[in-house]
Structures are given as structure tokens and as C-alpha cells.
Amino acid sequence: MSQEPLRIRGVTRSFPGQGRAGPTLALQPTDLTVAPGEFVAILGPSGCGKSTLLRIVAGLDRPTAGTVHLGPREVTGPGPDRGMVFQSYTLFPWLSVADNIRYGLVERGVKPAEQQEILARFLARTGLRGFENHWPRQLSGGMQQRTALARALANDPEILLLDEPFGALDHQTRELMQELLLEIWQADRKTVLFVTHDIDEAIFLANRVVVMSARPGRIKAEVKVDLPYPREWTVKTTPEFGALKARLMGEIREEVRRAAAS
Numbered sequence: 352m353s354q355e356p357l358r359i360r361g362v363t364r365s366f367p368g369q370g371r372a373g374p375t376l377a378l379q380p381t382d383l384t385v386a387p388g389e390f391v392a393i394l395g396p397s398g399c400g401k402s403t404l405l406r407i408v409a410g411l412d413r414p415t416a417g418t419v420h421l422g423p424r425e426v427t428g429p430g431p432d433r434g435m436v437f438q439s440y441t442l443f444p445w446l447s448v449a450d451n452i453r454y455g456l457v458e459r460g461v462k463p464a465e466q467q468e469i470l471a472r473f474l475a476r477t478g479l480r481g482f483e484n485h486w487p488r489q490l491s492g493g494m495q496q497r498t499a500l501a502r503a504l505a506n507d508p509e510i511l512l513l514d515e516p517f518g519a520l521d522h523q524t525r526e527l528m529q530e531l532l533l534e535i536w537q538a539d540r541k542t543v544l545f546v547t548h549d550i551d552e553a554i555f556l557a558n559r560v561v562v563m564s565a566r567p568g569r570i571k572a573e574v575k576v577d578l579p580y581p582r583e584w585t586v587k588t589t590p591e592f593g594a595l596k597a598r599l600m601g602e603i604r605e606e607v608r609r610a611a612a613s
């Protein structure tokens with residue numbers, strides 16, 4: 352699928368109150384453009400509306416006001432042009448690894464020979480060769496997320512939407528998954544919008560880090576990450592990485608304090 356820019360314009364979201372509680376304003380008017388092939392990380396404290404914004408881009412939620420366009424098309428619901436991976440494991444438990452990865456291809460009526468070719472490619476790229484007949488419950492958390500990533504990529508979406516995809520993994524597995532994602536991105540340059548609250552993860556992966564304020568969320572800062580690609584884990588030990596980290600820590604600490612005081 353050719354890639355198109357993502358344009359988020361004036362998107363707000365408030366959730367109706369329940370009982371005596373008033374409505375929750377989750378997102379203040381938000382504008383963001385993501386260019387084709389860019390890797391943008393959205394960083395922010397818990398509850399600042401990161402997932403809400405990503406769900407709106409995915410078409411799983413509707414904004415209270417504002418619009419989202421992928422190329423010329425307005426987003427009004429989910430579609431195969433956007434591939435999503437969530438933090439919680441969302442594989443279909445009744446389908447094998449292979450059938451999970453093939454799911455979107457079967458839905459779209461892709462010919463069986465082409466399905467096999469795509470499946471083989473993404474099993475190899477995500478290191479899952481040999482596990483195609485396993486059930487999700489037989490896989491470690493890291494392998495489940497590899498399968499989820501392969502499932503999203505197999506549909507050749509215009510943009511990948513990743514919501515804390517490694518958030519439930521242990522530290523070592525998380526770092527390996529970051530390297531795997533980076534390898535895939537460096538090879539394909541697929542547009543990525545990646546939500547995280549992990550500063551190191553955001554810097555290591557992204558070209559640009561967008562920092563959100565405490566709730567109600569808005570974009571309060573944007574930091575370009577000029578570290579060259581291909582990146583290896585050793586980049587985390589460089590002074591340039593340290594300087595970016597110090598700057599982003601400052602931005603985030605301010606927001607966490609504000610959130611705790613409110």
C-alpha cells in the first residue's frame with residue numbers, strides 16, 4: 352500500500368459523566384501531521400489521552416470535534432489501511448499463529464498462494480518460523496506480540512498504530528522487541544505512530560517525539576531525534592541520547608507533578 356500523510360486537525364474528546372460525575376475532557380484540540388515514512392512517538396504521563404488519540408486515528412473511537420485524514424480519506428471507522436497493535440495480547444485464541452497472521456488476508460480474499468508467500472515472509476521477519484502451528488496460549492508474551500506485529504504488517508497497512516505494544520513485557524524482552532521493530536522499520540520505512548510512556552523507548556525508536564501534557568491532554572512539545580539510522584542499542588550510551596533524555600525527562604516530570612497536584 353502506498354503511504355499517505357496522516358493529518359489530525361482540532362481533535363478533541365470528552366467522555367460523558369456517569370452518575371453525579373461531570374464529563375471527562377480527555378483531549379484538548381490536537382493537531383498533528385505525520386509524514387509518510389516517519390516514526391513518531393507520543394510520550395506522556397498516564398491518563399493524558401494518548402490511547403484516546405490513537406483509538407481515534409484507528410477509527411475505534413470518534414472525536415467530539417475535529418477530523419483525522421489519511422491522505423485524502425477521512426477516518427470514520429477502522430480499516431485495513433491502519434494496522435494496530437495494543438499492549439494487551441489481542442490474538443484470536445482459537446486460531447493458530449499462522450491463521451492469526453493470515454486473518455486479514457483471508458478477510459480481504461487474497462489468493463491462497465499469495466497468503467502463503469506473505470505468511471512465510473512475516474514469520475521469517477518476526478522470528479516466528481517453526482511456531483506457525485502453535486496456539487497463542489503456548490507462546491510467551493514476547494512471541495504473542497511478534498505475532499500481533501506480523502498480523503498487522505501482513506496487511507501492508509499505510510500506517511502502523513502501536514499502543515504501548517511492549518508495555519506488558521519484561522525489560523529484556525522489551526529491548527529485543529524494540530530492536531526487532533526498528534529493524535523492520537529501517538527496512539520498510541512504514542509510517543508509525545507509537546504510544547509510550549517510556550522515554551528511552553521513544554528516543555531509541557522515533558524520528559520525532561511528541562510530548563503530551565497531563566489530562567486534559569494537548570501536545571506541549573515536539574523533539575526531533577537526530578540520531579542516525581541504522582540505530583543499535585549502543586546508541587543509548589551516547590551523550591546525544593543522554594541530552595535528549597534529560598530534555599524529555601524535564602518535560603515529563605513537569606506533567607507528572609501537575610497531574611499529581613490536580
Ligand SMILES: Nc1ncnc2c1ncn2[C@@H]1O[C@H](COP(=O)(O)OP(=O)(O)OP(=O)(O)O)[C@@H](O)[C@H]1O
Pocket residue numbers: 366367375376377395396397398399400401402403404548566
Ligand atoms: N471510554 C471512556 N469513558 C470515560 N472516560 C474515559 C474513557 N476512555 C478514557 N477515558 C478517560 O480519558 C482520559 C485519558 O485516557 P487514555 O486511556 O487515553 O490515557 P493514556 O494517556 O493512554 O493513559 P495510560 O498511559 O495510563 O494508558 C483518562 O482520564 C481516562 O479515564
